[in-house]
Amino acid sequence: MSVNERRIAVLGAGKIGEALIGGLLSSGWRDPGDIVASSRREERVTQLAERHGIDATLSNADAAADAALVVIAVKPQDIEGLLGEIGHLITAEQTVLSVAAAIPTATIERHLAPGVPVCRAMPNTPSVVHEGVAGLCAGAHADDAHVTLAEEALAHLGAVVRVPEKLMDAVTAVSGSGPAYFALLAEAMIEAGILLGLSREVSTQLVVQTMLGTAHQLRDERMHPVELREMVTSPGGTTIAAIRELEIAGVRAAFLNAIQAAMVRSRELAAGEQ
Numbered sequence: 001m002s003v004n005e006r007r008i009a010v011l012g013a014g015k016i017g018e019a020l021i022g023g024l025l026s027s028g029w030r031d032p033g034d035i036v037a038s039s040r041r042e043e044r045v046t047q048l049a050e051r052h053g054i055d056a057t058l059s060n061a062d063a064a065a066d067a068a069l070v071v072i073a074v075k076p077q078d079i080e081g082l083l084g085e086i087g088h089l090i091t092a093e094q095t096v097l098s099v100a101a102a103i104p105t106a107t108i109e110r111h112l113a114p115g116v117p118v119c120r121a122m123p124n125t126p127s128v129v130h131e132g133v134a135g136l137c138a139g140a141h142a143d144d145a146h147v148t149l150a151e152e153a154l155a156h157l158g159a160v161v162r163v164p165e166k167l168m169d170a171v172t173a174v175s176g177s178g179p180a181y182f183a184l185l186a187e188a189m190i191e192a193g194i195l196l197g198l199s200r201e202v203s204t205q206l207v208v209q210t211m212l213g214t215a216h217q218l219r220d221e222r223m224h225p226v227e228l229r230e231m232v233t234s235p236g237g238t239t240i241a242a243i244r245e246l247e248i249a250g251v252r253a254a255f256l257n258a259i260q261a262a263m264v265r266s267r268e269l270a271a272g273e274q
Contacts, residue, residue, distance in 0.1 A: 002066065003093045006034045008153065009067035011060050011082060012074030013037040013048055016099055016157075019128040020071065021052055023156025038063040060085045064094075069149055072098040072108070076269075079103055083111035092116050095142070097150045099123055101172065102269040105139030105165060117142035119150040122168055122176045123157050132158035135171030169270065173262035181258070186211060 008030060010017045021037060024030040032053035038060045039045050049056040057063050064070045064086045074082050079100045090096060092115040098108055105118045112118070118139035126132040134154045138147045147162065154160045163171060186207050193203025217223060233239040246252075 003068050003091070004034075004066045005068045006030065007067040008035050008069045008071065009063040010035065010037045010071045010073055011063055011086070012072065012078065013039055013044075013056075014073060014075075015125075015128050016123055017071065017073035018048065018052075019130065019132075020073070020153065020157055021048070021054065023130050024153065025052060025054075027156055029152070029156065036063045036067065061089055064089060068094060069153060070094055070096050071153070072096065072100055074100060076100045076103055079108070080111075083108065087111035088113070090116050092141070095119065095146045095149050097121060097153065099134075101176065102169075102266055104270055105137070105142075109139055109141070115141050117146040119147055120165065120168065121150065121154055121160075122171050123154065124175050125179045127157035130156065130158055133175050134158065134160050135163050135168055135175065136160050137163055137165040137168055139165075169263045169266040172266040173259045176266075177259075177262045181255070182211065 008024065010021055013021065017037065021035055024035060025032060033055075035052070036055040036057065037045075037048045037052075038057050039048065040058065042058065045056040045058055048054065055063075060082055070086075070090060072079065072082065079098070090112050092113065094116065096108065096112070096116060096118045098105070098118065098120050099122070101122065103120070105120045108118050108120075109116065119136060119142050120139065121134045121136045123134035124132050127134070134157060136147065136151055136154060142150075151160050151162070161171075189207045190200065190203045193206060194200055198206070214228070218225060218228060229243075233243065
């Protein structure tokens with residue numbers, strides 16, 4: 001089987017998979033004719049084809065057939081069935097990129113022919129608006145060229161950081177679960193604004209835009225969080241009064257404990273524990 005160097009297959013094109021397709025096309029990095037997607041539902045196949053002008057199919061095997069990059073975007077519980085369908089068809093000339101949470105590269109490699117390069121990524125939900133971040137690691141047979149191909153594709157969802165696979169559970173705990181932490185913080189701040197007399201609409205706008213602007217400031221001006229906090233915190237002012245209450249409540253320690261608990265749970269899931 002000859003491999004089409006520009007062909008990308010997205011198997012199980014849900015929200016993250018479709019976001020990847022959209023990013024690849026909107027950037028011009030790939031054309032619609034270079035991409036094929038698969039889904040288990042006929043209506044989803046039709047939707048993907050009509051929305052993006054790509055090939056779409058119910059057959060994972062057909063989708064993966066000649067693709068240089070095969071993206072596995074199914075739910076973790078569906079990956080065994082998928083690999084049972086396509087594992088014997090994938091060759092060492094192709095690169096497999098899994099975005100299925102908590103599934104080690106070794107688990108995927110066991111279902112493939114010897115020598116097939118596998119990369120694993122952990123993107124997060126802001127990827128659907130192309131503002132995500134993904135941790136990326138290489139399996140046993142993936143060299144720099146394979147990881148670079150995976151990185152170039154994932155860059156269309158947001159930022160990408162390369163890490164050793166042993167740190168993927170930490171990535172999951174920090175950025176994979178991270179949007180939920182910020183959502184919980186936003187929820188609490190919005191409720192506080194309502195307590196102080198603001199409407200829900202106004203409080204929500206104030207909080208969400210403040211979070212967005214702070215993130216941009218930290219990223220674009222390469223500021224350390226301590227620098228930004230000290231900029232806002234004047235002696236005897238409102239911010240230091242609030243910070244004191246947060247420190248008394250142990251918010252910093254709670255975050256350390258929470259993110260460590262998420263990493264432990266990620267390891268349990270990777271080991272097959274329910």
